[in-house]
Amino acid sequence: MHIPDGFINAATSAGAGAFTAGGLWYSVRRAAETLHERQAPLAGLVAAFIFAVQMLNFPVAAGTSGHLIGGVLAAVLVGPYAAVVCLAVVLGVQALFADGGLTALGLNVLNMGLVAGIGGYLVFAGIKRVLPKTAASVSLAAGLAAGISVVLASAAFTFEYVIGGTADIPLGALLGAMVGVHVLIGVGEGVITAMTVGAVLRVRPDLVHGARGLTLVRAEPAPVAGGQS
Amino acid sequence: MRREARYFVIGGLLVAAGLAMFVSPFASGSPDGLERVSIDQRFDGTAAGHALEGSPVAGYGVRGVGNDRVSAGLAGLVGTLVTFGVGSILFGAVVRANARRSAGGRRAAAAEAGVAESG
Numbered sequence: 001m002h003i004p005d006g007f008i009n010a011a012t013s014a015g016a017g018a019f020t021a022g023g024l025w026y027s028v029r030r031a032a033e034t035l036h037e038r039q040a041p042l043a044g045l046v047a048a049f050i051f052a053v054q055m056l057n058f059p060v061a062a063g064t065s066g067h068l069i070g071g072v073l074a075a076v077l078v079g080p081y082a083a084v085v086c087l088a089v090v091l092g093v094q095a096l097f098a099d100g101g102l103t104a105l106g107l108n109v110l111n112m113g114l115v116a117g118i119g120g121y122l123v124f125a126g127i128k129r130v131l132p133k134t135a136a137s138v139s140l141a142a143g144l145a146a147g148i149s150v151v152l153a154s155a156a157f158t159f160e161y162v163i164g165g166t167a168d169i170p171l172g173a174l175l176g177a178m179v180g181v182h183v184l185i186g187v188g189e190g191v192i193t194a195m196t197v198g199a200v201l202r203v204r205p206d207l208v209h210g211a212r213g214l215t216l217v218r219a220e221p222a223p224v225a226g227g228q229s
Numbered sequence: 230m231r232r233e234a235r236y237f238v239i240g241g242l243l244v245a246a247g248l249a250m251f252v253s254p255f256a257s258g259s260p261d262g263l264e265r266v267s268i269d270q271r272f273d274g275t276a277a278g279h280a281l282e283g284s285p286v287a288g289y290g291v292r293g294v295g296n297d298r299v300s301a302g303l304a305g306l307v308g309t310l311v312t313f314g315v316g317s318i319l320f321g322a323v324v325r326a327n328a329r330r331s332a333g334g335r336r337a338a339a340a341e342a343g344v345a346e347s348g
Binding site for chain 1: 247253
């Protein structure tokens with residue numbers, strides 16, 4: 001899903017970069033408002049975990065692999081705005097590994113951060129609403145939304161390619177090919193996301209942003225109220 | 230951070246580093262979804278070389294390490310730790326900056342309220 005340099009023309013890449021920079025700036029502001037300073041290492045861990053798991057390409061069809069994007073995983077764990085920042089950090093570090101083009105960095109943060117992260121989180125919130133309020137529902141909603149988020153990101157790429165692609169590929173063929181293979185990758189994304197969210201919910205449900213408001217957190221002494229804010 | 234959350238972060242980091250070091254060398258090397266589509270639709274040739282191709286960790290391998298799996302594992306470890314460092318420092322900085330800003334805002338509001346009351 002990492003767009004290299006050369007796929008999308010400079011003007012479209014620059015436009016997407018400007019849009020993404022605005023979205024990233026807003027996300028940083030919102031994340032800073034919603035996170036506590038003590039949660040900074042946790043958000044850093046989420047980014048590091050996504051970096052690591054993005055390296056684990058799994059086969060999805062003959063001669064084709066996929067890997068986690070992690071937008072929904074990050075959004076369910078630390079919130080959608082912090083998720084965008086996490087993905088931006090991951091993609092920025094990956095540039096040092098020559099993965100994902102530098103001029104395409106804005107496009108990649110757009111697709112994997114804003115579209116998969118915030119878009120996927122909206123899907124997660126919608127699915128969670130219709131499910132019973134249990135820990136299993138949070139994991140299930142996260143998994144389903146994660147799978148859908150991969151398809152959303154692949155559709156976003158197709159849209160960008162139609163605007164600024166450097167080769168003339170028919171829209172229908174490109175959309176069909178992108179969505180087709182990313183449905184398969186989405187299954188892997190969904191399984192990894194549901195398993196990871198489920199594992200964190202078992203160990204520290206209080207650290208899962210997407211499980212807030214559910215009374216599934218084990219009985220613990222109430223935190224000292226009124227200290228901050 | 231509460232004590233046990235610190236343990237959670239340390240434990241999570243060990244899991245991430247373990248995956249990057251010991252599992253990533255065995256990950257599939259096949260083209261990913263986008264690469265596959267670009268090959269099938271015949272636009273893979275439009276991809277330009279990466280500006281940081283000369284990086285010592287380009288292509289998820291540490292330059293100079295002969296064994297491919299060791300090289301990939303080390304690159305994974307470096308990337309995981311760098312991502313954690315950059316992420317936690319960045320998040321810490323923006324959260325602290327926001328706290329300072331809102332504290333300043335509260336002081337200004339309190340001062341204004343004081344003026345309004347006395348006036």
